[in-house]
Amino acid sequence: MSSVAIVGRFPPPLDGQAVVTRTLADLLDREHGGTLDVRRFNLSAPEGDQISDVSRGDRLKHYLGAGARLRTWASSLPAGPILWPSVSPSVMGHLRDVGTVLPALGREREVYAVVHRGDFHTQFEHPLTRWTAPGLIRRLAGVVFLSHGLAERCAQWIPPEKRIVVHNTIGPDVEVPPEAARAKSERSVSGRPVRVLFLSGMIPSKGYLVVLDAIAELQHRGVEVEATFAGRWLSAEDERAFWTRAHAPGAARAVRHLGGVSDRAEIQRLYLDADFFVLPTTYPIEAQPLTIIEALSAATPVIATRHASIPEMIEDGVSGRFAAPDANALADAVEASMEPNVWFALSRGARARYDAAFAPEAVRAQWMELLAHMRPASLHA
Structure with missing residues (x-):
């Protein structure tokens, strides 16, 4: 069965990051009109409706424990790529990513980061992350940006074959007929x-x-x-x-x-x-x-x-x-x-x-074109 895994923050909390991750998963999932078996791993801390509902200490504790849970989950996945919509350019987020998320995913799988912020390029310039950011890019199979302009901001650090553009879309709960x-x-x-x-x-x-x-x-x-x-x-x-x-x-x-x-x-x-x-x-x-x-x-x-x-x-x-x-x-x-x-x-x-x-149909077509060129055999089964 064709499959794809998505590692990211799902609601709650109901913020922009979580909404776009859920929308992407639903877009590809055969249960919501897509064509793939979508496996989901939720990185969100148990925060309620708003991020402020949990203390910073409790959130840190959650993320520190997420690595072991993610490693166990990833080891049980069928062959197929992993989409990672919660990759972060912030200092603390980047250190979490390279210290927890990527090691838990292993080195044998194709991982595609999906960037939902406009400052992804700053991690290559910040004195605390400029040395580890290139390693992140070497490990990734590709980086998906929302526009050509955002991709171009990272052109000096990410080779062209790894810079991919796929737009956002919205869910049926807000789409106007x-x-x-x-x-x-x-x-x-x-x-x-x-x-x-x-x-x-x-x-x-x-x-x-x-x-x-x-x-x-x-x-x-x-x-x-x-x-x-x-x-x-x-x-x-x-x-x-x-x-x-x-x-x-x-x-x-x-x-x-x-x-x-x-x-x-x-x-x-x-x-x-x-x-x-x-x-x-x-x-x-x-x-x-x-x-x-x-x-x-x-x-x-x-x-x-x-x-x-x-x-x-x-x-x-x-x-x-x-x-x-x-x-x-x-x-x-x-x-x-x-x-x-x-x-x-x-x-x-x-x-x-x-x-x-x-529109969902247009963006689904963009994703399926990308997925069709990925190597794992499960996508061509």
Whole structure:
């Protein structure tokens, strides 16, 4: 039977890393529409819904014991490759990887790291990991990046035959059905406020303050706008600063903040209700934001910065627009896209971009092409 093993963090906790690992496993698993027998090893500590639910000491204890459990599990696997979506570029994560995970997997299996952060290249530059990172690469059969841009960041340390690009995708719990996306693209955007959505962790470098100031600028220009922010705060101080900023330029009456939203049906509804999804991110470890893929699925035009993988995710003027991380630039991009015929074209282009590059069928095909070229006979049985 054709098989593949996946070693990574699965929910809970329900964070981006765990979600993409579960999505990858389901995508390939014959029980969820794929064609392979997928074996899963969960590296997540028993943390509950959030990472903060367990102490750092308990988490360290869990990872120290994971090596023996992983070694036993790996020794029982049928022949086949191992996909490793939790490889880390951080100092502590890298030391865990080279000291625990890789030795437990043995040397006879093909292991493919799947990189979900935009700072993987930093381990080759950090004084504490620059000497061990090349050994990690020598051991791996390949490194899967989410975009060509992210792969290129590592070109001087990873040979081209080991640099592979496969996109992210999203699960059926948040994917918008084609008929719902089509209906959205045909709706009128005239005669009501423009609806703008920011959905992300409330991390300052994700750009939520830029969005807030852009809302105030649009109001100053006489544009009726409603802005919805959804995401968990990092601190109470950040939340207070947000509302202080909202009141200062007079944007508060057009703004609502929902907090963290974990209900997938509610997330889907937020994308469908929005006229634009905005993400003026400069987040240092940004890779390929799932939120942009979710927005494209909902036929929601994306306005975002040219950062990390984003220039390869949307097409300027076709499925969205690029804007500098600046309130005036963001307001200009929204205002330039409000005219009904322009918005209709962008909305249809957003869904077309999703179908072509990020839909589960498209990404499954990318993975199966990669897996077909791997050596283990189990994949060709």
